[in-house]
Amino acid sequence: MTTQDATTGPLTTEAGAPVADNQNSQAAGVGGPVLVQDQHLLEKLAHFNRERIPERIVHARGAGAYGTFTVTADLTRYTRAHFLSEVGKETEVFARFSTVAGNLGSADAVRDPRGFALKFYTEEGNYDLVGNNTPVFFIKDALKFPDFIHTQKRDPYTGSQEADNVFDFWGLSPESTHQVTWLFGDRGIPASYRHMNGFGSHTFQWSNADGESFWVKYHFKTDQGIKNLTESEAAVLAGEDPDSHQRDLRESIDSGDFPSWTVYVQVMPAADAANYRFNPFDLTKIWPHADYPLIELGRMELNRNPQNIFAEVEQSIFSPAHFVPGIGPSPDKMLQGRLFGYGDAHRYRVGINADHLPVNRPHVTEARTYGRDGFLYDGRHAGAKNYEPNSFGGPAQTNRPLWEPVTVSGVTDTSEAPAHAEDDDFVQAGNLYRMMTEDEKERLINNLAGALSGVTRDDIAQRAIENFRKADADYGKRLEAAVQALRG
Numbered sequence: 001m002t003t004q005d006a007t008t009g010p011l012t013t014e015a016g017a018p019v020a021d022n023q024n025s026q027a028a029g030v031g032g033p034v035l036v037q038d039q040h041l042l043e044k045l046a047h048f049n050r051e052r053i054p055e056r057i058v059h060a061r062g063a064g065a066y067g068t069f070t071v072t073a074d075l076t077r078y079t080r081a082h083f084l085s086e087v088g089k090e091t092e093v094f095a096r097f098s099t100v101a102g103n104l105g106s107a108d109a110v111r112d113p114r115g116f117a118l119k120f121y122t123e124e125g126n127y128d129l130v131g132n133n134t135p136v137f138f139i140k141d142a143l144k145f146p147d148f149i150h151t152q153k154r155d156p157y158t159g160s161q162e163a164d165n166v167f168d169f170w171g172l173s174p175e176s177t178h179q180v181t182w183l184f185g186d187r188g189i190p191a192s193y194r195h196m197n198g199f200g201s202h203t204f205q206w207s208n209a210d211g212e213s214f215w216v217k218y219h220f221k222t223d224q225g226i227k228n229l230t231e232s233e234a235a236v237l238a239g240e241d242p243d244s245h246q247r248d249l250r251e252s253i254d255s256g257d258f259p260s261w262t263v264y265v266q267v268m269p270a271a272d273a274a275n276y277r278f279n280p281f282d283l284t285k286i287w288p289h290a291d292y293p294l295i296e297l298g299r300m301e302l303n304r305n306p307q308n309i310f311a312e313v314e315q316s317i318f319s320p321a322h323f324v325p326g327i328g329p330s331p332d333k334m335l336q337g338r339l340f341g342y343g344d345a346h347r348y349r350v351g352i353n354a355d356h357l358p359v360n361r362p363h364v365t366e367a368r369t370y371g372r373d374g375f376l377y378d379g380r381h382a383g384a385k386n387y388e389p390n391s392f393g394g395p396a397q398t399n400r401p402l403w404e405p406v407t408v409s410g411v412t413d414t415s416e417a418p419a420h421a422e423d424d425d426f427v428q429a430g431n432l433y434r435m436m437t438e439d440e441k442e443r444l445i446n447n448l449a450g451a452l453s454g455v456t457r458d459d460i461a462q463r464a465i466e467n468f469r470k471a472d473a474d475y476g477k478r479l480e481a482a483v484q485a486l487r488g
């Protein structure tokens with residue numbers, strides 16, 4: 001038990017013994033070599049060497065804050081999740097926003113999707129929704145994710161991000177056309193984490209008390225309004241204030257200007273899925289609001305900054321596999337891959353007992369498992385039995401699955417997800433382009449052409465342009481002309 005505050009009183013070693021001198025190490029005579037018996041020196045240098053843990057393989061750069069989620073509409077006809085059971089019910093949340101490709105120390109104001117990771121500390125365990133500020137994604141099978149990310153991060157030879165790699169992968173992965181159009185449009189560089197929307201992006205399953213199931217998509221609409229940066233504004237800000245997003249979030253909360261989001265869901269009855277015009281589990285597609293309108297669910301406000309960034313933000317872990325009763329996964333092949341990927345990353349990055357840290361553990365219930373021991377286990381289970389079933393009144397299974405079963409059929413194979421009536425890789429990219437005003441189109445073309453003009457190989461640039469042409473002939477034509485003009 002700690003009897004003294006760790007931040008006041010006399011300086012000590014890690015073992016708590018008083019330190020006499022924190023300015024001069026022990027030496028063999030004045031001006032002589034340093035002594036190994038100087039425990040304080042050795043311990044201090046050794047601790048310093050171990051201050052870093054592996055940064056996240058993606059989304060390394062981010063900022064976090066705590067807050068409250070409040071239910072504003074009764075959707076119990078769709079889900080039995082307890083934290084959504086009553087209008088006015090409040091649940092503590094922790095949010096971490098991030099960029100994707102940059103390393104831990106990279107600048108915030110860059111063209112990149114923003115992570116929108118949320119942890120709801122519910123009475124039924126922690127529910128994590130690990131989304132982005134984009135409703136769709138570049139690919140639709142987890143098998144392609146490591147290759148995709150390799151093209152976004154540093155090239156093994158040059159050590160820099162390379163336009164050749166980026167556009168080579170996108171050109172060869174036409175399903176990325178929708179998200180690339182989104183990313184190079186106006187919303188591709190948010191002005192801050194407060195001025196962007198968030199999406200669960202995937203389709204998830206909700207099920208009600210009667211066991212009826214639904215497919216849902218989450219939308220978090222910023223109450224601050226959408227604000228974006230242009231390419232040139234971002235270039236200046238990234239240089240002058242690399243921490244712009246992090247600072248903005250912290251300062252706004254410190255000053256009592258709490259950011260908030262109104263939360264909506266789109267709900268599809270389970271029976272609609274088979275014949276919907278788009279594959280509802282394809283992460284490169286949205287569900288047009290005309291098909292499934294937004295239904296209000298709640299409001300999220302962020303109102304408390306973390307006290308220690310390393311402990312609470314760097315060591316925070318979010319997993320798409322953290323569900324609570326009434327909420328579950330869909331067969332989306334990306335989501336299925338993510339159900340494995342995150343827990344594995346956490347065990348590597350923070351360790352097997354990462355769930356025990358204050359930011360990660362449940363706040364309004366206890367984790368009751370028979371998992372024990374491992375690095376930094378804190379002995380929380382004392383002498384309780386470490387096996388189950390047991391005759392000592394230990395925690396036992398509930399016999400009620402968190403989500404409802406899904407009917408499947410067919411053969412096991414490395415198959416593509418089924419195409420629905422209106423599915424192809426270009427239709428929604430084209431729709432997005434055609435929805436833009438002339439000014440928006442102009443900026444999109446300029447942004448994309450600027451990036452494409454960095455590609456050194458014509459065949460790679462041409463193949464990438466073809467995808468945009470397939471989305472919309474005008475889009476492709478203008479892009480090609482703009483790239484040619486830039487390349488001379």
Ligand code: HEM
Binds near residue numbers: 056114117132145
């Ligand atoms: C199959 C595809 C994907 C894989 C394998 C994958 C894998 C990962 C991994 C390993 C991390 C680092 C986790 C950690 O170290 O704590 C991560 C972070 C993250 N990913 Fe993904 N990811 C995928 C797709 C996506 C998609 C589609 C989204 C959004 C819709 C997304 C949003 C995020 C966010 C927000 C974080 C940061 C979480 C945090 O703040 O700690 N990822 N991803």
